[in-house]
Amino acid sequence: MGLLAYESRSSVNDIELITRVVAGDAAAERELYETYVDRIYRLTFRLAGDDELARDFTQATFIRAFEKIGSFRGESSLSTWLHSIGVSVSLNGLRKTKRLRNREAPMEEGLTVGAVPVEAEPDLKEKLARAIDSLSDKYRTVFVMHDVEGYTHDEISGTLNIPVGTSKSHLFQARSKLRVALADFAPEWAS
Amino acid sequence: MTEDNFEEFLKKAAQSYNAPPARTPREDMWSAIQAQRAAGPRVVYGGGGGSATRESSGRRFGSKIWLGAAAAAVLFLVTGVGIGRWTASPGSTTSVTAAGPPQTPSSPDSTPGRSTGAVPELGRAVASTGMGAGAQTSPASTGGARETIANGGNGGRVARDGSSTNPGSSSAYQITAVRHLSEAEALLTSFRTRTTTDQQMDAQLGSWARDLLSKTRLLLDSPVANDPQRRPLLEDLELVLVQIVQLSPGSTPQDRELIEKTLQQDHVMTRLRTAIPAGPQRGS
Numbered sequence: 039m040g041l042l043a044y045e046s047r048s049s050v051n052d053i054e055l056i057t058r059v060v061a062g063d064a065a066a067e068r069e070l071y072e073t074y075v076d077r078i079y080r081l082t083f084r085l086a087g088d089d090e091l092a093r094d095f096t097q098a099t100f101i102r103a104f105e106k107i108g109s110f111r112g113e114s115s116l117s118t119w120l121h122s123i124g125v126s127v128s129l130n131g132l133r134k135t136k137r138l139r140n141r142e143a144p145m146e147e148g149l150t151v152g153a154v155p156v157e158a159e160p161d162l163k164e165k166l167a168r169a170i171d172s173l174s175d176k177y178r179t180v181f182v183m184h185d186v187e188g189y190t191h192d193e194i195s196g197t198l199n200i201p202v203g204t205s206k207s208h209l210f211q212a213r214s215k216l217r218v219a220l221a222d223f224a225p226e227w228a229s
Numbered sequence: 230m231t232e233d234n235f236e237e238f239l240k241k242a243a244q245s246y247n248a249p250p251a252r253t254p255r256e257d258m259w260s261a262i263q264a265q266r267a268a269g270p271r272v273v274y275g276g277g278g279g280s281a282t283r284e285s286s287g288r289r290f291g292s293k294i295w296l297g298a299a300a301a302a303v304l305f306l307v308t309g310v311g312i313g314r315w316t317a318s319p320g321s322t323t324s325v326t327a328a329g330p331p332q333t334p335s336s337p338d339s340t341p342g343r344s345t346g347a348v349p350e351l352g353r354a355v356a357s358t359g360m361g362a363g364a365q366t367s368p369a370s371t372g373g374a375r376e377t378i379a380n381g382g383n384g385g386r387v388a389r390d391g392s393s394t395n396p397g398s399s400s401a402y403q404i405t406a407v408r409h410l411s412e413a414e415a416l417l418t419s420f421r422t423r424t425t426t427d428q429q430m431d432a433q434l435g436s437w438a439r440d441l442l443s444k445t446r447l448l449l450d451s452p453v454a455n456d457p458q459r460r461p462l463l464e465d466l467e468l469v470l471v472q473i474v475q476l477s478p479g480s481t482p483q484d485r486e487l488i489e490k491t492l493q494q495d496h497v498m499t500r501l502r503t504a505i506p507a508g509p510q511r512g513s
Binding site for chain 2: 068071072075076079080083084085086087089092093096097100101104162163166167170181182185186201203204206207210211213214216217218220223226227228
């Protein structure tokens, strides 16, 4: 699941793939897309909570990647580079969307956007989703990447371009805030 | 245990958060990407985008050249000064004694590191602290060395009585590390003993922690971090310092409690005190 697994498996292939994409090989572009689209889409969906937005962000990520791949210097892995574009595109896109929605609709409607129907303990899930949504971007992104999608702190550090210690600190803060928000459910984890 | 339970509980419950569909709409998105690229400006690899990019490329290129030249000049200057200081150090003295005369608060620039040549730049940086107004006596100051952090005006200074006689960069790094850990201990003790409503104190501690944080990161990149016991301690210290730096003046008692919990869970204070030897080396 982690980026590192991807990296060790594909670092050699990546170099060849990048070379082919830069040379204008359409099949290589498709190959690059097929290799990474699932993870990028998953992450953008987790951040956006909306299929349409997630598609837009994923498409924008690959369009930007194809445009800029010639300037990719290999300082990080291709996977990390793509993920950092994906996160950046998603967070910027969400900020714009939020501004638009705040202008067009009342707050309550905005909060329901992206809610995916889930079964079991609707109260907990609803409360948790609201609490995660209320986290600041930096805390939410680290929390979603680590606790929801299973990225390691090293991977998050590379993707968000922050020190590992900062990633840990953000996760700690995010969990603490969620713990307070979910205090009503304390018996469920205290037992 | 409860903490672990909560993490497990949270991870499990959070799986439902914005859960993506089982299948990625690969074909739809690929078609959309192709359509957008066909409709948009032609991609020029290696140079970024299309016409808009090309129009401004001359200006961007020009500004990049200036930025590059400026960065190169600064790098050249800093490297030159660094090499000069580094090579001048061993010949000038073999001692890292910093027993200068007491300095007046009106001279914030003066740091003990300047009067010595043997301590590397890192050591000099660690020797100067910024603690805002007021004066404090470090609780770490016991044994043969006395370290008083006094302050006035814009910056702080450290006046020390005590010495270490081992020359060489290795021992200098060790001394620097011990000094740094002593300062960290002083900061954390101050943090734990301050009143919760003192926002001015919080701001001062934040500034001090920021200073120590940068030094901690420097130490983590130095030979000091090769010590298998010291490295984890510095990493844990880094985490605590980040948390203290991030405390805003309006932060809640819960935020402070969380830092306190980190300190207790990782036994940071105990490990700090164990890592700081008693006697003349301490803080000198």
